[in-house]
Amino acid sequence: MKKISWICILLLTGLAASAKDIYCYGSLQNDLYQLLKREGFSIKQYNTPEAAVKAAPKGAGVFIIAARYPAMDPLNKISQQLLDEAGKKSLKLYIEYPTAFPDLSIPAKPLETHLERGVVTADIFGAQLPQMSLLGIHNCHVLPVEVKDPLIVLAKVVGFDKAEYGLADTKSYPLLFEQGNALVCMTGLSNFETGRYGPEGSIKTVWSYILSRMGVNNLDAWKEDVHPMFGRNDKLPATARANSIKKGVAWFDNGRFFIHPSWKQDWLKYGSNGLTPVGPMVSQSKPNGDGSLGILEGHTSTIYYDGTQQYRYWMRADVQGEVSMALAAAGSFLNNKTYKEKSANLIDYLFKTSNMRAGAKNDPTSAAYGLIGWATTNAGTFYGDDNARAILGMIGAAGYLHTNKWDKELAEAIMGNFRTTGKYGFRGERLEEGDIIKNGWQHYENRDIIFPSPHFESWMWACYLWLYNKTNYAPLLTKTKEAIRITMESYPDKWKWGSSMQTQRARMILPLAWLVRVEDTRDHREWLDKMVHEITKYQDESGAIREELGKGKGMFKSLSKNEDYGTDEGSLIFRNGEKAACMLYTCNFALFSLNEAYTATGKYKDVVDKLSDFLTRVQVSSQVHKDLDGAWFRGFDYGRWDYWASNSDAGWGTWCTLTGWIQSWIVTTQVQIQQQQSFWDVTKNSAIGGPGKAVIESMMKK
Template identity: 40%
Template sequence: KPYSGLLILADEYPQTTTLADGGILERASEVGLRTYIEFPSHVPDLKVGKPAEVRWERGIIATDFFEPRLEEMSILDLHKCSYVSIDIPDPIMVLGRVAGLNRAVYGLPEHQNPLLARHPRLDLLIGTTKLSNFATGRYSPADDWGHVWQAILGWLTGGRWATSLDWRPGVTPAYSREEALPAEVELEALERGLNWFTNSGLLGGGDGEGVDGSSGLMEGFSSLIDPDGGQTMNRGLRADCNGEGAGAMSLGKIIRNDHPGCQISENIIEYLFEGPVFSQGPRKDPASPSYGLISWGASPPADSIYYGDDNARCLLGMIEASAVLGLKRFNAGILRCILANFRTTGSRGFRGWRLEEKDLQERGWRHYFRRRVTLFAPHYEAYLWACYLWAYRETGYRPFLTRALRAIDLTMKQYPEGWKWTNGIAQERARMLLPLAWLVQVQDKPLHREWLTMMGREVISLQDKSGALREELGGPGKGSYGPPRSNEDYGKHEATLMQKNGDPICDMLYTTNFAFLGLHEAATASGDELFIGAEDKLAEFLCRIQTRSEKHPELDGAWYRGFDFSRWDYWGSNADAGWGVWSIESGWTQGWIVSVLGLRRMGLSLWDLSEGSGVKDHLDVLLEGMMS
């Protein structure tokens, strides 16, 4: 029939390449039947290699085949696809390691493989992978893959294809940008966020054991998306994720008193203090300089490393859970850990990037307590200051306040030129909100309010009308993990999700999650409508972009790291070596977003919720044993 086309699809992908008789392809071309074949085992005139699997490669449009909808150098992601190599001239799309958000900013990569190409002799279009897997495999961005297939079908039918493609990716935002939200949308998001913890398979070892939290909470899901649309668990056990997850799950009590999250939360905290690793070994020995610290992770070398920020977030989650559940039995451990971090914090109130067990044992804690170190990087320092301010309020031990205030004062005087940034300056500002809010709670002075208001305005200046908080890079030479500087640099280290300032990308791992907590606490501390309005807008945005998936229940009710609020899709530069666009972090991301939704439901700040903890009962004994 005129304007007909033939599609030979890879039904056995990725296990088996597509078998097609060369004679059929020849005959189809002879009679004018345009043909598309994908993931082929054989193509006339061409040498086809063995299948290989993508790790960092992405698709790049190399011609004007898809214009005007998709321009040359546009980037698309096929995730963890398999492909065959073919030596063919002038490919339409190529596969390669490429830097950029939406476009290949450094041009086509040196090493590339055709992804879609015309046969040099036959009326044949060749896809070297299963391009038809775009829906199941959740190829990104979703809308762009619709344009790809409109063009392929248009070519097959001689330009006569006019039907729009209608499909729904396996994981989508819960609500569109403009969709009217139900009255109880925050409660719905809270419940779904809580359910994610138990549905994710991350509790225990993923083998059905320890699902009550007694074996901890695994880190999350990696950013790699498999051909079936699922994602690989990140099975690492980190203290911060466990503490933060425990804090969030305790809020199941809002839903009902016998919510499973309540007992899971308590079990996780017990695991952190009494389990086989995190608080054991030298950390359990009162004579050890690492006494009271909680290790970064459960496996070497992380079991001998101490990030102050990770300990701080673990502590904040445990403080939250203890307050929600009315627990007192962990108070000694909580205060012990705060003091363990405090006595390894220098005289100016900074603790530095991280400490290691070997160095602690060699130098002793007093070496660190006397240091005059500074690190103007709130990502690493700010949440310990918040812990010290909280501990001062709870115990009256003035050195907690003195060192925290000294560090905050020095840090604010260095803003912005003196600040170091990790993945961007936006996250550093977001991290600073919590200690500034709690400083106003402790000492409500004009200068402290001025600091909080100034930093809040900086954070809110990046808020889109949708409520999203746009990422922003800091000054040159001050950052640790900026965008890739070349195609070859893509995927080799931690990285931001954006390529340049102005990109409509928000980050739920490093910025938005902590801004949500900071804005919530700032709103309570200041009563300022500036903070209240920004927090409300951000809450609505987070309810809209929470994942929804019937096909992948383990991914339903979560928040991915990256979101493009212009496309309204999970998208970004997936250059980060460990935590890319589609990663889900059980603590940093899920923990704090769920926690703040719960606090909003309760009408409380974390500061007010946790007042009167009773940790002071253990102060004298711990001071005598740890600070003398």
């Protein structure tokens, strides 16, 4: 009896061990095999698909995956003989990215895609992933084939998390389907961790289905190379915000965004294109500059199959000013001399070295005097909003650095904009240097233009109010009050809302807060209260501020058909109610503006703290991608708690980063909240009043 018992035990032990065996062809570094290894499976690798099928016992699961996706694998050829042998043994097959398969006409090269997303076309994944659900299979390399009834296809479609217009008017490519006794995939679906596929929950659902068919029923060791710093419900440590500041400012260096003389030619190569200045990420082996040659814009939103993102090599004025502020703020908070030096170098670069304040812009007799060019590639283009953020950034930096070095240039920049502002306080979307020189600045001062778009107009009003506080030059106040009155009376139906109504609200709060600072009246407080209420009624318990579309058509192309996806700037959402927060246009500026509103009135602290905590949580954490660690992406789905949204924006989509717009306003405001300060407080001792009055007298002479 004892002998029989021991034999049974040995047999059962052998069966248990074999149940944890995975038979495979492909690289052991593949994300799927690494996941299964973490789950406790023994990966039995074979040199050919045929060898894996031959070795597998009856009823086992066999994974056949291309060795080096997206490269074609000449050994990954599936023959009818292999399928027949697998059928005789009742093997469960998962075959990925084959170069040959019976009855399938597979091309010699894959089709590389960027805007296309996975679309679920079968009702097999459960309620969490119904038909038309979207999957981010980034930079998908697909082998186009024709099959009936695919489970997932690849297509360019409109939508936040589902294909809103279906697939009828767009080309689709089968990705996952059943073929005989095999589950076949025509792309590198197993590249899910390296390629940063998402949303995480949806990709995990797909793989849970595939693996359950293969006899694997639990996924407890799932990993992501890029993820939020904290979960939605994690208790934040007392040091969380301070650490967020440290990581946020360190990101500028970790990303190698400061141009260094040794690789300046790369910037000239990729950054000289004024339309698409995009190039490869800067290698971690290259040195950082000291700010004297400027700082790059950040990442594009396209994620490649290896999980990397390209850089945008634009040299923009707003970015220089904004980053100078963040460096100075963090340098003061962390007592870091290097950050302070880089801050000053960026301002000197903008004003003295670059062409963004050169030529007619630096000629006191020119109508364009004082204005700041949009970028080195577009030095004669003037967006009032971009000028405003560059100016505010440098004012803030000067406050933290305790210097009056750039007071004259800052006053000239503000007044250069003010004297090209129309009768009612509006400038419009942008002006051009050639037109200003031709027409004279008085032409623009006398225009009847009304342009109620806080995104384009309102932060320049904040600059006017700030300089009024230092100089008492009355027109700065009177014209700004008129513009604010018209804009508030136009709300909401006449506002030009661009890609987000929340953006407009976030931008409007700052001049309203500073109007209370310089002229504290009941009407001005009511305006501020109204706008704070209008934006924060969409604030989630997590602190996220939900995006919202305005009524009618915004300023960018309406996505009325699938082919419109990715052709213009646009929103993160398709319809109101989708749980997306935007760190490029809304949450970043809202944090700064709401903190100014709180410190001006003593109200709104709860919404500031909630938003600050949210931004602390969703900051990027990555041990794999150092150039992303500590950044904030534009888009975040606070329902899924994942970096996900519609990536339709042609320039600045869901996964873009910006050294200026996003990073700098968040880092700076986190410093101010941590130190219980405001921008107004930091800059209150500015001595710009003296040189400012002289500049006003000189520049406003008729």
